[in-house]
Amino acid sequence: MNPPLERNRKFTAALLLAPMVLLLLGFLVVPVAGVLRSSFLDGDYLLEGTGFTVGHYLRFFSDSYYSSILWETFVDGVIVSLICLVVGFPTGYSLARLPPLARRWRTIIVILPLTLSLVVIVFGWLIILGRNGLLNSVLFNLGIISSPKTLLFTRPAVILVLVQQFLPFMILSVLSVVTQIDPVLEQAASNLRANRLVTFRRVIIPLATPGILVGCNLVFVLSISAFITPRLIGGNRVPMLGSLIYERIMSEFNWPSGAAMAFILFVAGLGFTAAFNALAASRLVMGGRLHAR
Amino acid sequence: MSSNHGNGLHGERDYVVELQSVSRHYGESIAVADVSLGMARGELVCLLGPSGCGKTTTLRMVAGFVKPTSGTVRINNQDMTHQPPYRRDTGMVFQSYALFPHMTVAENIAFGLENLKWNRVDREKRVREMLRLVELPHLAERLPTQLSGGQQQRIALARALAMRPAVLLLDEPFSNLDAQLRVRMREELREVIRGVDVTTLFVTHDQEEALTMSDRIVVMNTGRIEQIGTPGDIYESPESTFVAKFIGWCSVVEGAVDATGTFVSKSALKVPGNWQPGPANAIVRPEHVHLAADGPQGLVREARVLESHYYGGATRVVLDVGGEQLMMHERFPFGRHPKPGEPLNITLNTDEIRVVSSSSQTFTDLKRVAI
Numbered sequence: 123m124n125p126p127l128e129r130n131r132k133f134t135a136a137l138l139l140a141p142m143v144l145l146l147l148g149f150l151v152v153p154v155a156g157v158l159r160s161s162f163l164d165g166d167y168l169l170e171g172t173g174f175t176v177g178h179y180l181r182f183f184s185d186s187y188y189s190s191i192l193w194e195t196f197v198d199g200v201i202v203s204l205i206c207l208v209v210g211f212p213t214g215y216s217l218a219r220l221p222p223l224a225r226r227w228r229t230i231i232v233i234l235p236l237t238l239s240l241v242v243i244v245f246g247w248l249i250i251l252g253r254n255g256l257l258n259s260v261l262f263n264l265g266i267i268s269s270p271k272t273l274l275f276t277r278p279a280v281i282l283v284l285v286q287q288f289l290p291f292m293i294l295s296v297l298s299v300v301t302q303i304d305p306v307l308e309q310a311a312s313n314l315r316a317n318r319l320v321t322f323r324r325v326i327i328p329l330a331t332p333g334i335l336v337g338c339n340l341v342f343v344l345s346i347s348a349f350i351t352p353r354l355i356g357g358n359r360v361p362m363l364g365s366l367i368y369e370r371i372m373s374e375f376n377w378p379s380g381a382a383m384a385f386i387l388f389v390a391g392l393g394f395t396a397a398f399n400a401l402a403a404s405r406l407v408m409g410g411r412l413h414a415r
Numbered sequence: 416m417s418s419n420h421g422n423g424l425h426g427e428r429d430y431v432v433e434l435q436s437v438s439r440h441y442g443e444s445i446a447v448a449d450v451s452l453g454m455a456r457g458e459l460v461c462l463l464g465p466s467g468c469g470k471t472t473t474l475r476m477v478a479g480f481v482k483p484t485s486g487t488v489r490i491n492n493q494d495m496t497h498q499p500p501y502r503r504d505t506g507m508v509f510q511s512y513a514l515f516p517h518m519t520v521a522e523n524i525a526f527g528l529e530n531l532k533w534n535r536v537d538r539e540k541r542v543r544e545m546l547r548l549v550e551l552p553h554l555a556e557r558l559p560t561q562l563s564g565g566q567q568q569r570i571a572l573a574r575a576l577a578m579r580p581a582v583l584l585l586d587e588p589f590s591n592l593d594a595q596l597r598v599r600m601r602e603e604l605r606e607v608i609r610g611v612d613v614t615t616l617f618v619t620h621d622q623e624e625a626l627t628m629s630d631r632i633v634v635m636n637t638g639r640i641e642q643i644g645t646p647g648d649i650y651e652s653p654e655s656t657f658v659a660k661f662i663g664w665c666s667v668v669e670g671a672v673d674a675t676g677t678f679v680s681k682s683a684l685k686v687p688g689n690w691q692p693g694p695a696n697a698i699v700r701p702e703h704v705h706l707a708a709d710g711p712q713g714l715v716r717e718a719r720v721l722e723s724h725y726y727g728g729a730t731r732v733v734l735d736v737g738g739e740q741l742m743m744h745e746r747f748p749f750g751r752h753p754k755p756g757e758p759l760n761i762t763l764n765t766d767e768i769r770v771v772s773s774s775s776q777t778f779t780d781l782k783r784v785a786i
Contacts, residue, residue: 310513312500314527328517
């Protein structure tokens with residue numbers, strides 16, 4: 123290729139990328155840098171801090187209250203991811219094995235909840251799970267319970283609602299990877315005396331691992347950073363990092379401390395994503411093997 | 416003793432694979448209709464036919480991927496009609512080879528053996544044996560994506576044969592290879608199959624593949640068996656116009672067999688013999704047509720060249736012989752190829768021409784009867 127043309131191509135590429143780069147700079151990099159800066163401000167109130175301190179970070183990691191919330195948040199993220207995987211894999215797999223037309227409208231149904239405002243979904247759950255809500259009255263009228271049970275403001279309720287919200291991400295991840303697995307490989311396994319369980323364990327799962335990892339990564343990161351659901355469904359009794367940050371900034375107006383926690387969450391999310399990616403590319407996982415040369 | 420009687424044998428003979436009146440319907444459409452076939456031990460049988468003739472569905476019913484709508488599939492004299500593929504003693508080479516992309520070549524070959532619960536030592540020994548058989552022992556640790564098409568095919572064959580299946584199934588095994596490699600792989604495959612002496616059923620739409628590889632050919636058309644026979648039977652004595660046209664070059668001359676058993680075409684081309692009277696077609700192959708100068712004795716006929724196609728070693732000439740289009744393969748001296756419109760004297764070797772009764776009356780026949 124001759125040099126002027128090469129230069130021309132590079133210029134075109136830069137021009138095409140510019141809007142996205144500007145958008146990311148203005149609305150992601152600068153705000154994150156702002157949060158990072160705020161987290162080192164010395165002071166406990168809205169924007170009045172000055173100077174530089176690592177005190178907010180130190181306090182977070184030294185106070186067992188915070189570290190237990192951090193731990194709980196991660197545990198919840200893992201639980202939500204695992205439930206989404208167990209529920210979402212069969213759905214994603216069976217969708218992938220449908221003929222394209224049947225798959226299309228079923229996929230739309232899977233995506234549909236994502237088009238609803240999260241606030242609407244959460245209020246829906248409040249109606250179902252409330253003390254005088256749908257579930258309690260159905261159970262009561264069926265004589266299964268004698269008095270209304272507390273369903274809201276419990277950890278299982280938070281996990282349930284998070285699963286409902288993030289399940290589509292898992293289903294879509296599994297769907298996209300399973301459509302790449304040639305069904306003839308399953309027939310080959312079957313011809314090689316593998317029953318369905320062995321085929322699943324030794325052919326489908328290894329080949330679907332990249333999609334499983336992507337799905338788990340998405341659901342996990344979305345779960346640990348969720349704040350509307352823990353806040354409205356969990357209330358104060360089920361603190362998670364997201365709702366704690368919200369609380370700290372919006373109720374206590376303590377931006378520096380909130381910013382420090384937000385940055386810890388940001389780094390954690392980034393770290394987990396990097397770890398998932400490394401795992402997907404490693405030789406331990408079949409995805410890595412497929413791409414290795 | 417009556418206990419001796421039968422002794423587990425249900426068919427007339429001891430077949431490795433036996434299809435008894437097997438049919439497969441998909442709603443209204445019929446993929447396979449009433450197919451019966453028995454394969455003797457060590458036999459290499461080929462299902463041949465155009466796409467959509469039901470040959471692949473038939474193979475898949477033996478493997479167990481497709482359940483017959485009616486009929487029975489027996490493998491090793493056991494009714495396997497309702498058994499899943501993994502309970503059937505078959506080894507299949509898929510059209511796309513279907514090697515597991517996340518397993519090495521050795522792991523691919525060992526997969527079936529693991530499921531058959533072979534121990535590690537036996538497995539490893541068998542894998543080495545199979546790799547030697549297909550002459551690729553140096554590729555054991557490679558991944559399938561690192562192999563060429565021909566190598567992948569050989570590994571797929573090794574994987575299928577490793578389990579010592581009662582029957583080896585091959586689904587269009589050469590269709591993904593280029594023309595030159597195809598011929599070489601065909602010869603290699605045949606050698607390997609002969610070497611291990613495994614009963615083999617394979618599917619192809621390539622007549623050359625069928626003729627060179629098979630002990631017997633099953634010609635299929637629209638879900639039915641048209642003819643079963645050795646390659647020689649199928650080529651030399653086709654029983655229907657379809658079989659004749661599908662295998663090798665031929666010209667079909669329409670006509671009828673008169674009461675004396677002689678075939679007469681509309682243009683008065685005669686093929687003497689003892690044919691079944693009634694409407695019939697004469698199957699004239701290119702090798703039945705010779706230049707008058709060098710042909711065997713017969714009546715010299717005047718012909719006119721319609722088309723002439725140079726193939727290097729020979730020229731395929733389409734001739735008008737008294738109103739009938741016939742084909743001839745001939746080697747012409749350099750620079751002396753016939754041109755369209757040119758007259759040519761030919762002889763017809765009518766002793767070798769085959770006459771088959773036309774399966775149904777054609778429109779013109781009906782019209783003639785009406786007049």
